[in-house]
Amino acid sequence: MPNTDAASKIPLLRMRGIRKSFPGVKALKGVDLTLYHGEVLALLGENGAGKSTLIKILGGAHQPDEGVIEINNQPANVSTPQASQASGIGIIYQEFNLIPFLSVRENIFLGQEPKFISLIQKTKEEIIAKKLFDRIGIKIPIDTECNALSVAHQQIVEIAKTLAQDARIIVMDEPSAALSPRETKGLFKVIKELKSQGIGIIYISHRLDEIFKISDRITFLRDGKYIDTLKTKEISRNKVIELMVGRSIKNEFPKRNTNIGETRLKVSELSQGKRVQKVSFEIKSGEVVGLTGLVGAGRTETARLLFGAETKDSGDIELDGKLLSIKNPRDAIQQNICLLTEDRKSQGLILTQTIRENFSLPNLLQFCSWGFIQKKDESEALSFYVDQIKMKITSTEQMANTLSGGNQQKVVLSKWLQRNAEVIIFDEPTRGIDVGAKYEIYQLINQLTKKGKAILMISSELPEILGMSDRVLVMNEGHITGEIQNPSNATQEDVMRLATKSKPTSA
Amino acid sequence: MKNFNYIQFLFDYGTLIVLVGLCFLFSYVTIEEQSPASTTSAELLAKVIKKDLTENNNIIVLARQGSEGKKFAEILTKKLIQYGINVHQTIVGQPVDARKALINFGTSGSKLHGIAADKHMASFAGSNIGKISETFPNLSQTIIFQPNSYNWPNFLKRENLLNVMKQISVVAIIAIGMTMIIITAGIDLSVGSLIALSGVITALAIQSLGGDSPTMWHLWLGSIAGALVCGIIGTLTGGLVTIFRIPAFIATLGIMFIAKGLAFIFSESAPIPIANEAFGWLGRGRTFFGLPNSVILMLTLFFLAHILMNRTSIGRYIYAVGGNPEAARLSGVPVKWVLVFVYTLTGLLAGLGGVMEASLHITGDPKSGDLVELKVIAAVVVGGTSLAGGQGRIFGTLIGAFIIAVINNGMNLTGIESHMQKVIYGSVILIAVLIDQLKIHLMKLKKY
Numbered sequence: 001m002p003n004t005d006a007a008s009k010i011p012l013l014r015m016r017g018i019r020k021s022f023p024g025v026k027a028l029k030g031v032d033l034t035l036y037h038g039e040v041l042a043l044l045g046e047n048g049a050g051k052s053t054l055i056k057i058l059g060g061a062h063q064p065d066e067g068v069i070e071i072n073n074q075p076a077n078v079s080t081p082q083a084s085q086a087s088g089i090g091i092i093y094q095e096f097n098l099i100p101f102l103s104v105r106e107n108i109f110l111g112q113e114p115k116f117i118s119l120i121q122k123t124k125e126e127i128i129a130k131k132l133f134d135r136i137g138i139k140i141p142i143d144t145e146c147n148a149l150s151v152a153h154q155q156i157v158e159i160a161k162t163l164a165q166d167a168r169i170i171v172m173d174e175p176s177a178a179l180s181p182r183e184t185k186g187l188f189k190v191i192k193e194l195k196s197q198g199i200g201i202i203y204i205s206h207r208l209d210e211i212f213k214i215s216d217r218i219t220f221l222r223d224g225k226y227i228d229t230l231k232t233k234e235i236s237r238n239k240v241i242e243l244m245v246g247r248s249i250k251n252e253f254p255k256r257n258t259n260i261g262e263t264r265l266k267v268s269e270l271s272q273g274k275r276v277q278k279v280s281f282e283i284k285s286g287e288v289v290g291l292t293g294l295v296g297a298g299r300t301e302t303a304r305l306l307f308g309a310e311t312k313d314s315g316d317i318e319l320d321g322k323l324l325s326i327k328n329p330r331d332a333i334q335q336n337i338c339l340l341t342e343d344r345k346s347q348g349l350i351l352t353q354t355i356r357e358n359f360s361l362p363n364l365l366q367f368c369s370w371g372f373i374q375k376k377d378e379s380e381a382l383s384f385y386v387d388q389i390k391m392k393i394t395s396t397e398q399m400a401n402t403l404s405g406g407n408q409q410k411v412v413l414s415k416w417l418q419r420n421a422e423v424i425i426f427d428e429p430t431r432g433i434d435v436g437a438k439y440e441i442y443q444l445i446n447q448l449t450k451k452g453k454a455i456l457m458i459s460s461e462l463p464e465i466l467g468m469s470d471r472v473l474v475m476n477e478g479h480i481t482g483e484i485q486n487p488s489n490a491t492q493e494d495v496m497r498l499a500t501k502s503k504p505t506s507a
Numbered sequence: 508m509k510n511f512n513y514i515q516f517l518f519d520y521g522t523l524i525v526l527v528g529l530c531f532l533f534s535y536v537t538i539e540e541q542s543p544a545s546t547t548s549a550e551l552l553a554k555v556i557k558k559d560l561t562e563n564n565n566i567i568v569l570a571r572q573g574s575e576g577k578k579f580a581e582i583l584t585k586k587l588i589q590y591g592i593n594v595h596q597t598i599v600g601q602p603v604d605a606r607k608a609l610i611n612f613g614t615s616g617s618k619l620h621g622i623a624a625d626k627h628m629a630s631f632a633g634s635n636i637g638k639i640s641e642t643f644p645n646l647s648q649t650i651i652f653q654p655n656s657y658n659w660p661n662f663l664k665r666e667n668l669l670n671v672m673k674q675i676s677v678v679a680i681i682a683i684g685m686t687m688i689i690i691t692a693g694i695d696l697s698v699g700s701l702i703a704l705s706g707v708i709t710a711l712a713i714q715s716l717g718g719d720s721p722t723m724w725h726l727w728l729g730s731i732a733g734a735l736v737c738g739i740i741g742t743l744t745g746g747l748v749t750i751f752r753i754p755a756f757i758a759t760l761g762i763m764f765i766a767k768g769l770a771f772i773f774s775e776s777a778p779i780p781i782a783n784e785a786f787g788w789l790g791r792g793r794t795f796f797g798l799p800n801s802v803i804l805m806l807t808l809f810f811l812a813h814i815l816m817n818r819t820s821i822g823r824y825i826y827a828v829g830g831n832p833e834a835a836r837l838s839g840v841p842v843k844w845v846l847v848f849v850y851t852l853t854g855l856l857a858g859l860g861g862v863m864e865a866s867l868h869i870t871g872d873p874k875s876g877d878l879v880e881l882k883v884i885a886a887v888v889v890g891g892t893s894l895a896g897g898q899g900r901i902f903g904t905l906i907g908a909f910i911i912a913v914i915n916n917g918m919n920l921t922g923i924e925s926h927m928q929k930v931i932y933g934s935v936i937l938i939a940v941l942i943d944q945l946k947i948h949l950m951k952l953k954k955y
Contacts, residue, residue, distance in 0.1 A: 309837055333839040347837055350830035352897035361827055361838040364820040372818045415838065 010073050012037045012200040013058075013089075013169050018067035020053055027053040028064070031226045033219055035169065035200040040191060042211045042232070043204045044244050045221035046434035051204055054221070055171055058202075059091040060084035071169070090162025091171040094432075096154050100147035105129050107146055108161045132160045137193045138186070151295075152183035159190060170194065171202040176210055177432060180295035180460065181496070188214050206434060207461065208237060222246050245436045253467035254439065256446040260470060261285035264454040265337075265423050267306065270315030275301045277478040279315070283423070283454035288445060290469030290487065291458045293499045297475040299458045300342055303425045306456075307339040308332040319423065333362055338421040340412050342428040342458070344405070348412040351401035355393060355411050356382055358400050363418045385414035389444055406437025413444065424448060425456045430464060442468060462492040474498035522891055522903065525939045526910050533917035534660040541659045548654040549579050553586035556623055556652050562591040564620035567608060569628035570599045579625055587623065595619070602631045609636070613643025621650045629653035661920055669799055675886075675912035676801040677702070677860040678879060679905060682886040683812045684853025686904045689887050690829040691849055692896025693748065693755035698857040698883055700766035701737040702876025705861025707770045709733030710779035710871025713786070721783045729781075730789075733865070734858030740766065741854015745847030763880070770873040779871040790867030801863055808856075813901045825849060830897030886911055889939040910939060 013035040020028040028050045035041050045051050056062040058069070060081040069076045071087055078084040084091075098107050105125050113120045114128070129142045138156050146154060155175060162170050172191075176184045191201060191214055203215055211218065212232060220227035220243045227243055235243075241252070265283040270276055276298045283289045291299050305312045308326040317324045319335065326332045332339075341347035349358050360367055360378045367377045382396050391410045393403065400411060409429065416424060426445070430438040445468065448455060459465045465472055465487070472484040474495055482498035484490045560566070568584050570576035577599045584597045598608045605628055612619055622632050632651050640647040661667060681698050688695050712732040717725035740762060747758040792800045816822035824845045827835040836842045860879075865871045890907025892899025914935050918928045 307837070329837050330839040330841060339837065341834075341837060346831070347834050350827050350834055350897070352830040353826060357823060357826070361823070361835070361840065364823060368820060372814075373820060373823065 014070045016068045019065045027224050029224045037198045038195045039216045040201045040203050040214050042215035042218040049221040050224040085165050088168040090167030092158045094174045098146045103143045104157050105142040108164050132163050136190050151178045169200050173204045254443050258286040258449040260287045266318040268316045271313045275478050285452040286449040287470045288455045290465040290472040292465045293475035298478040299475055303427050336422040338416040339425045344408045349400045354397045356396040359415045406433045423454045427458045462495050522906050522939050526906050529913045533662040537661040537920050540656050546582050549582040552654045557590040560620050563593050565593050565595050566621040567595050568597040569605045569624040571627045572600050609639050618645050619649045623652045671912045671916045672802045673799040675908050676805040677863050678882045679805050679908035681856050681860045682883045682904045684856040685883045685887045686892050687825050687849040689892050690899045692829050695853050696759040696880050697762035699876040699879040700763045701857035702861040703770040703873050704766045705733040705737045705858040706865035706871040707774040707873050708736050709862050709865050710781050713781050719782050726786050730862045733862050737858025738855035741851040745850035749843040749846045774873045781869050787869050790863050809905050816901050885936050
């Protein structure tokens with residue numbers, strides 16, 4: 001392990017007094033950041049705090065209005081993405097930049113192929129690539145096409161790519177967002193390996209557990225302002241949240257006082273190929289049932305079958321004792337089942353349409369009179385939810401792609417609330433959402449239970465699953481492998497045990 | 508808020524600037540001396556003559572052959588007689604006729620005080636009167652009267668503007684459907700062929716129903732048959748795109764060849780005449796306010812399409828499907844039906860276009876509609892609809908179609924030769940789209 005107490009050393013990267021304004025918005029109002037060799041610096045802040053702007057400046061995508069950037073005490077040139085790379089900065093964005101039909105090797109050297117008289121030296125590439133993977137400590141067959149790799153492995157390829165460019169500073173933006181807990185562990189191993197080689201890592205995540213596990217120091221940003229930088233070991237979780245949000249949140253998960261009633265949703269032996277096999281469960285009125293498991297366990301697939309987004313092979317779905325016939329999402333919606341998808345941008349919203357248009361898409365018939373849409377009715381209905389679920393928007397005519405993750409989630413939620421659905425399936429409802437907005441989403445879930453709705457919540461974040469659910473179902477390899485009756489007394493280890501269990505106890 | 512709408516308007520209808528610019532340009536370069544031969548100018552001229560001549564003076568009225576000249580001469584003669592001037596003769600015809608009339612008058616020996624003529628006849632009379640008066644001195648003091656001329660762009664003449672709209676009406680009407688298809692991120696290459704097929708089927712149906720003397724009913728039934736067949740083909744295309752998931756480009760490329768082939772097979776490669784002039788009503792007629800019927804139809808359809816796209820759920824669904832088909836499906840939008848709808852509607856509109864084309868020539872011609880699909884796509888794209896789907900405006904397409912029509916018309920008026928026309932045509936399409944891209948770029952900057 002390297003010496004993390006490196007205050008006396010020359011900092012690897014120092015950003016001082018960075019200011020950046022966009023027309024109408026001051027995104028950064030004087031931000032400082034110092035990164036030492038061989039350390040992991042977590043960058044924390046709510047959405048809109050200025051993290052991405054700061055990273056984009058470091059990556060050469062934006063130019064700062066003011067401020068100094070130094071690498072090893074020398075002024076650094078980060079005026080363009082190319083210059084930034086040449087200065088030894090590698091950025092791994094949330095959306096990977098790999099070309100799907102090119103091999104791992106071709107992706108790693110894309111744009112910087114070792115050449116001899118303009119011919120690519122394949123053998124040299126192979127040798128370097130192998131060395132890189134040795135450094136990382138994970139073996140990936142270098143001639144596989146990238147689209148055949150798991151998300152975790154694609155991320156490793158991205159890391160290898162930055163190393164091939166001789167990066168000494170690696171920025172990871174939400175690297176664990178699409179990873180299972182096991183894969184995240186693997187990633188942490190890689191990060192430790194890189195640390196020991198003296199590379200400085202800036203780690204951005206909303207998952208506090210990870211921040212506590214992997215980071216050495218934390219820099220806090222709020223509303224474009226630099227708040228503080230503290231040693232991870234010396235602060236508590238509550239203090240971290242307080243510094244991020246700017247106010248103290250007593251409890252990460254709001255208390256819920258609802259009476260759980262009769263069974264509302266009953267799913268029997270839902271099956272589709274190998275991905276979902278004989279999945280049965282019930283949700284009662286006012287109950288939140290958590291569904292978790294490793295990535296690929298069949299959670300999202302189960303939800304999609306319930307919602308008719310995919311066609312089931314067999315199995316029955318009953319609501320309030322009535323057998324439902326669901327062939328497509330339209331059927332499900334008409335029978336009061338709705339799904340808040342895991343990926344809001346690609347599945348939840350039409351980004352080219354306004355908030356109002358997104359909101360009323362499943363509800364258009366309610367807003368039509370004589371076949372014509374009444375825009376006034378739409379806006380009125382929407383403005384009710386804007387207040388109720390505290391959407392932070394400037395206008396209902398704003399395009400959906402201008403919203404932050406939390407607000408996008410709220411727009412998706414508002415359309416289903418207007419639909420007055422009885423069964424609401426949340427698939428990773430708080431992924432990529434900051435702590436403050438998370439809390440609000442939890443509160444909303446609690447409000448829904450008060451109305452007697454049946455709620456299925458899929459999540460990979462175990463604290464969230466255990467903190468929010470009345471019961472937890474755990475899946476593995478398409479089966480439900482177990483149920484936790486009293487989540488508040490259960491541990492994350494209990495869940496992991498079930499999540500890795502291959503033989504189903506209930507079939 | 509107000510500011511936002513203003514930008515949104517520019518964003519939606521940015522190409523309007525291009526259209527206005529083109530109109531100014533062509534107006535400027537086609538300014539020419541106009542010699543009116545209208546009713547008003549005849550009346551004005553009569554008043555002038557009344558002032559300069561006295562009662563019972565002799566005058567000859569000359570006008571060039573044609574309906575315009577005839578009317579001009581008629582009104583002028585009537586007015587002059589009212590004013591008590593002795594109209595000796597009114598000639599509507601060729602310069603030869605005018606010469607004869609003047610010589611005839613000369614032999615009569617009485618004094619000719621004036622000649623009232625339109626511009627052409629006046630210039631003829633002006634250059635010839637000297638010679639004639641050498642033989643016949645009684646013509647030597649003749650004053651030639653002609654209407655005052657003024658400068659006005661040929662481009663901006665009412666007739667020309669109506670012509671511009673009439674010429675683009677078929678392309679514009681089909682472009683309504685194409686806009687919807689492109690908003691769903693699709694494309695339809697078959698519309699040109701459908702024009703030919705529809706025209707041929709219409710003509711054949713009329714022929715087989717009514718033989719040599721088809722009645723109005725036969726014309727109607729034939730037209731409906733032509734349009735309907737194309738609508739059904741559109742439904743088929745929609746099926747290929749949705750059920751079999753064939754990319755729209757390929758599916759409609761296939762349909763394009765098939766439809767064109769069928770048009771030639773059905774017609775045995777020869778144009779089929781329609782044996783009733785009344786069939787020209789849609790393509791040639793002017794029933795209301797002197798506006799061509801095809802133009803009225805075009806404007807009506809655009810208005811209806813605008814309402815469909817902005818005020819009905821199907822319109823909203825079309826945008827949603829183009830913006831994100833998966834999110835739309837998961838919001839309960841019947842994505843496949845929406846796609847089948849837009850292809851069917853476009854088929855129907857192409858069929859209607861075929862009927863209009865046939866009506867214009869009173870013939871079902873398998874050769875018609877060639878390359879129209881590209882003009883239609885150009886109109887849509889120039890009108891600001893994004894090929895990526897999800898964005899676009901119906902009235903943007905109308906503007907796009909007008910831009911294309913104005914370029915064609917303007918270049919014909921200025922006498923640019925046809926190959927050069929193509930080069931300019933292509934360049935203007937690119938410029939229009941570039942300006943639109945610039946707008947999008949500016950919008951993004953503003954959003955921050």
